[in-house]
Amino acid sequence: xxxxxxxxxxxxxxxxxxxxxxxxxxxxxxxxxxxxxxxxxxxxxxxxxxxxxxxxxxxxxxxxxxxxxxxxxxxxxxxxxxxxxxxxxxxxxxxxxxxxxxxxxxxxxxxxxxxxxxxxxxxxxxxxxxxxxxxxxxxxxxxxxxxxxxxxxxxxxxxxxxxxxxxxxxxxxxxxxxxxxxxxxxxxxxxxxxxxxxxxxxxxxxxxxxxxxxxxxxxxxxxxxxxxxxxxxxxxxxxxxxxxxxxxxxxxxxxxxxxxxxxxxxxxxxxxxxxxxxxxxxxxxxxxxxxxxxxxxxxxxxxxxxxxxxxx
Numbered sequence: 535x536x537x538x539x540x541x542x543x544x545x546x547x548x549x550x551x552x553x554x555x556x557x558x559x560x561x562x563x564x565x566x567x568x569x570x571x572x573x574x575x576x577x578x579x580x581x582x583x584x585x586x587x588x589x590x591x592x593x594x595x596x597x598x599x600x601x602x603x604x605x606x607x608x609x610x611x612x613x614x615x616x617x618x619x620x621x622x623x624x625x626x627x628x629x630x631x632x633x634x635x636x637x638x639x640x641x642x643x644x645x646x647x648x649x650x651x652x653x654x655x656x657x658x659x660x661x662x663x664x665x666x667x668x669x670x671x672x673x674x675x676x677x678x679x680x681x682x683x684x685x686x687x688x689x690x691x692x693x694x695x696x697x698x699x700x701x702x703x704x705x706x707x708x709x710x711x712x713x714x715x716x717x718x719x720x721x722x723x724x725x726x727x728x729x730x731x732x733x734x735x736x737x738x739x740x741x742x743x744x745x746x747x748x749x750x751x752x753x754x755x756x757x758x759x760x761x762x763x764x765x766x767x768x769x770x771x772x773x774x775x776x777x778x779x780x781x782x783x784x785x786x787x788x789x790x791x792x793x794x795x796x797x798x799x800x801x802x803x804x805x806x807x808x809x810x811x812x813x814x815x816x817x818x819x820x821x822x823x824x825x826x827x828x829x830x831x832x833x834x835x836x837x838x839x840x841x842x843x844x845x846x
Contacts, residue, residue: 542569547591548669552567552589625811626652627654627812628654628673629674629675634756663681667683670806673802674816674819675800680799687802687804688801689816690798691819691820691823692798694795697776697794698770699784699786703765712788717768717789721747721767722746722747722749722750722769723761723762724748724758724770725751725754731769731770738794759779760782
């Protein structure tokens with residue numbers, strides 16, 4: 535039993551598919567099949583149930599996977615720790631996030647401070663994030679909704695109000711506040727199920743026993759304000775984004791609900807090794823968002839945007 539066999543087994547067990555595991559490992563499929571067969575022969579038990587060309591991890595395989603993941607994770611952590619100690623490179627940080635919009639300044643600042651560190655960003659839903667943390671594909675997840683699980687720890691970065699945005703010609707554009715019930719028939723532009731904007735919207739409407747009317751649904755939250763400004767519907771946007779959109783013709787309103795907020799958290803596996811590069815990123819993220827107002831009221835900021843953005 536060698537490390538290569540264990541890595542092959544882990545890839546097949548996670549995907550329950552020989553061909554996809556081979557693609558991930560960048561090796562030929564027959565090589566993976568032979569390795570799994572040798573491993574099963576050595577252990578004296580079958581690790582997968584086979585039904586034609588389909589395979590499923592059985593109870594022996596599931597028990598073995600738990601041990602294998604623990605062993606390989608420890609070895610990967612040891613490799614990263616030794617690289618840090620030896621100063622072999624400036625390291626790398628991988629971050630999964632639901633949206634890159636609130637991170638642009640942080641990422642730019644980190645790159646300027648640590649130009650030798652490679653930063654990789656992945657766009658993921660919370661469900662995918664949990665799996666990425668479990669498999670140690672990422673060092674951190676930056677989530678806009680609770681992300682919990684065994685061994686996960688979170689640091690709150692930002693707690694802010696989420697505002698309603700409407701086109702400047704909309705009847706609500708002259709309002710300062712609005713209730714959720716008043717929005718029952720309004721078409722919303724939002725993200726797909728699983729993303730924080732959609733989760734928040736569904737939660738607000740559950741509170742009034744209704745479902746929101748969805749006019750446009752997708753996985754690109756950064757396009758919401760453009761679609762709203764074009765008159766295709768209304769949407770929910772974090773208060774933090776308003777300063778970044780001074781010339782977009784929108785009206786911004788408070789929603790009369792204490793739940794209309796977003797909490798941005800930095801999440802990691804607490805049992806994994808924290809590299810020097812990752813520790814620097816964590817500290818910079820905490821310092822960056824500490825400088826921003828937490829859940830600040832926008833009462834004094836809801837004024838017409840430049841270029842005739844309407845009244846709120």
